[in-house]
Amino acid sequence: MKRLSRPLLAAVTLGLLVLPGTAAQAQDKVLNIYSARHYQTDERLYGDFTEQTGIQINRIEGKDDALIERLRSEGVNSPADILITVDAGRLWRAEQAGLFQPVESEVLKQRLPDSLRQPEGKWFGFSMRARVIFVNPELVPDPPTTYEALADPRYKGLVCMRSSSAIYNLSLLASMIEHDGKDKALAWAEGVVANFARPPQGGDITQIEAVADGECGITIANTYYYVRLLRSDDPAISGAARKVKLVWPNQEGRGVHVNVSGAGVVVNAPHRANAIRFLEYLAGDSAQKYFANGNNEYPVVKGISANPELEALGDPKIDPVNVSVYGENQPLAQMLYDQAGWK
Ligand SMILES: [Fe+2]
Structure with missing residues (x-):
């Protein structure tokens, strides 16, 4: 995802965020989002919410892990009500740091698939991406x-990965x-490393471009x-x-690996009710x-x-794991x- 530069982030922080201070203001028509x-399209997203509810949104935008760090350091004094970030692995990091509180919501339970939300309601996936070949x-x-086949020796010298x-x-x-257990997972990583066309470098876009250029023959990247x-x-x-061909992996088995962009209510959210409404x-x-x-x-x-x-990419079978x-x-x-030895 694209990121704001540091000075811009600072400007957003100074210019837009009104520090709400205490829980006494919990009834305010305000919602503070760290995103x-x-x-x-997010402008419409936030604009429509304000139009529907009268709740004003203040936003701080930043890099995923930097926002988590910021929330940690702000602790109980954080003005944040909502944290929006990408990848369940990162939402879990925020959860592990104690940054989320559980939310009970029938709406969220009914609308969002079980597999795309944290079982205790600490965070929820609101959009999905697939990681494909x-x-x-x-x-x-x-x-x-x-995915397992990327470790096959017949692909030696062909695989680029980040x-x-x-x-x-x-x-x-x-x-x-x-799905495969620890031993097979390790053997897979070793097999893929043995097939590397080059040492890991760059992001997902870099990998797709390298495949298009013929610098390598195979990679794994996110659909978006x-x-x-x-x-x-x-x-x-x-x-x-x-020029690059997309392969939906594991369609005869468990299905393609998917992940989410998601959000949760911050543990000391000053505007908890507004946050759940959001x-x-x-x-x-x-x-x-x-x-x-x-x-x-x-x-x-x-x-x-x-x-x-x-939609044109197809309608794959999806791995149902939570x-x-x-x-x-x-x-x-x-x-x-x-x-x-996968750097
Ligand atoms: Fe990304």
């Missing part, structure tokens, strides 16, 4: 059809630990990066993306579209369609990656 998102068909005429500390890769291996490239106004970029609003039909579309993600509420480019597992297995996943 790792900033898309144009991309191949260069000229270099790889027989693409892998499962670093193992990237939260998306931690969550992926965490899910493989869940691919759709972002496909939708680019620059024909060189969209053309390169079209989460319920995010589960509404129109908000679902804005929230998902901002980053070419899938809405999570049944019956709401994704944007046409995303995404909170990615957090629980995260420390072990990092250990196995380190053991496998």
Whole structure:
């Protein structure tokens, strides 16, 4: 995701955030959001909420882990009501740091799939992305059809991956630990490392571009990066993306690995009722579209369609495991990656 520069973040902090101070102001028509998102569609998202409820939104935008750090250091004095961030693995980090409080909401329970929310209501997934295989068909005429197959020696010298500390890769291996067990997960990481075309470098976009360029033949990346490239106004970029073939992994088995963008109510939220109202609003039909579309993600509420480019990628079978597992297995996943020598 794109991030605000430090000076801009500081300006937002100084200019927009009205520090609410004490819980005595809990009845205020105010909601303070710390968000790792900033898309144009989000303006409509927030504007519509204010229009519907009269609740004014103050936002601080920043990098995912920096926002979590900030909440930790602010502690009980934090003005934050809501934290919005990406990846269940990162939502889990915030949960582990004690930054969320449980929320009981029939609306959220009914609208959001069980597998995409934390079982105790500490955070909820509001949009979904899949982590899929991309191949260069000229270099790889027989693409892998499962994540596990990326470790097959026949793909030696063909695989490009980003670093193992990237939260998306931690969550992926965490899910493989869940499904395949620790030993197979380690063997997989070792096998993929043995197939590397180059040492891990760059983000998901870098990997897709390297596959398009033929620098490598296979990678794994999130769907929204691919759709972002496909939708680019620059024909060189969209053309390169079209050379890359998407493979939905594990369709004969558990299904494709998915993750969420999500949010929860902060533990000492000064405006708790407003915060819950906002989460319920995010589960509404129109908000679902804005929230998902901002980053070419899938809405999570049944019956709401994704944007046409995303829909055109197909209708995959999805791994039904609860995404909170990615957090629980995260420390072990990092250990196995380190053991496998996946930088
Ligand atoms: Fe991302």
